[in-house]
Amino acid sequence: MSKIKKFLNILKNKRIMICGFGKSNSCMVKMLLDANAYLIICDYDKKTKKIFQHKNLEYRLGENYLEKLDVDIIIRTPGLNYFSENLIKARKKNIIVTSEIEIFFDLCPCEIIGVTGSDGKTTTSTLIYEILKTSKEKVYLGGNIGDPLLPLIYQLNENDIVIVELSSFQLISMRKSPDISVITNLSPNHLDIHKNMVEYVNSKKNIFLHQNAFSKIVLNYDNKLTKKFKNQTRGKNLFFSLNKKLQNGAWISKNKIYFSENEKTTQIMEVTDIKLKGTHNLENYLAVICAIFDKVDIKYIKEVARNFNGVKHRIEFVRNLNNVYFYNDSIASSPTRTISALKVFDQKVILIAGGYDKKIPLDDLSYIILDKVKLLILLGNTSEKILESIKKISEINNKKMINFIQTNNMQEAVEVSYKNSEKQDIVLLSPAFASFDLYKNFEERGNDFKNIVNNL
Structure with missing residues (x-):
């Protein structure tokens, strides 16, 4: 008997909770229903579309979806913290907690x-x-x-x-x-x-x-x-x-x-x-x-x-507009990524940075910004945090504080960058933070930047 058949036989008549419904588990839903398991699809979002309809399937939507632990197996998405209170309770009740990627590795x-x-x-x-x-x-x-x-x-x-x-x-x-x-x-x-x-x-x-x-x-x-x-x-x-x-x-x-x-x-x-x-x-x-x-x-x-030209949103060249060069590095959701991006260029750049705070220290980033950035354009929730860190490093090391402009959104950030640029300047979007304060993900952020730049 193949690994897959053995796996599906084990799941027969089991109550299985799938937490977080998206493209990564559509195939899994079909696989588990074919195995005659009973499925409970859960999601924090009450607006989740009920794509599947089946006698062996129910939906639990909303913030309390994990409170009722009446299942044999929980399949979590990567976005659901493995050490969350409810998953700890589940493991104490001997409920199996696994994921799509773990199932793939097994099979x-x-x-x-x-x-x-x-x-x-x-x-x-x-x-x-x-x-x-x-x-x-x-x-x-x-x-x-x-x-x-x-x-x-x-x-x-x-x-x-x-x-x-x-x-x-x-x-x-x-x-x-x-x-x-x-x-x-x-x-x-x-x-x-x-x-x-x-x-x-x-x-x-x-x-x-x-x-x-x-x-x-x-x-x-x-x-x-x-x-x-x-x-x-x-x-x-x-x-x-x-x-x-x-x-x-x-x-x-x-x-x-x-x-x-x-x-x-x-x-x-x-x-x-x-x-x-x-x-x-x-x-x-x-x-x-x-x-x-x-x-x-x-x-x-x-x-x-x-x-190989690289992967999108990774120091991706976007446009030369009147000898001002725009680069999209939206993948840079951590300070180390932005540090690497700044080291690529052999001149000082106009940097667009800021976003959702992942509680990461900023000293190293602040130091290189003082050396490699001619103008800092800030947006997002971490604008003040970035400024405080740069000012601190500037004072400690007796370095001149750089010029900066705070903005409210990407449109304003791009327009201000271009307005303050000179010929041969580089405008680099390399936020150093996650996108979740303004965007769904880094791809959406990068695409917005590219669209705005291409419409200047």
């Missing part, structure tokens, strides 16, 4: 490459996918990026490869790890949701804690947190570094990229082969090389490096 018949980190997850995952698909017929990409993975489960076979981008909210409850795991870096993030930095880091560690001796973990040697993980892993450790020659991993010397393993060193390509700008993208490529060096010919790695 997937093929190799999984998982990528996590505070920054660079999407670009690294996408690069692995783009390189592997040049030389392999069936490669799939999903998880925290793109389409849900569970619908693929019926068509996957053991020779395929799935690349999965994993967030801390997905990893926090996982008890299976990918065959190959990559951690791009770690820095404070999502501290508005996670109890503290320890909880955030511990959730990320689940990407390798459940590996076996034949697994592989790729770690950032230059990152203090990830470097320490080497003593906690079970599989093969590979590192990547911008600064140090490594015995096992990818590294750079004299603008050449190398990979070393088992006392053998191979030159992969020149740094100049990489089309994407930025030191952070060099790190992404080094991580990719570690993950798939033994799976593809080097020529495919070079080919993608020379042609």
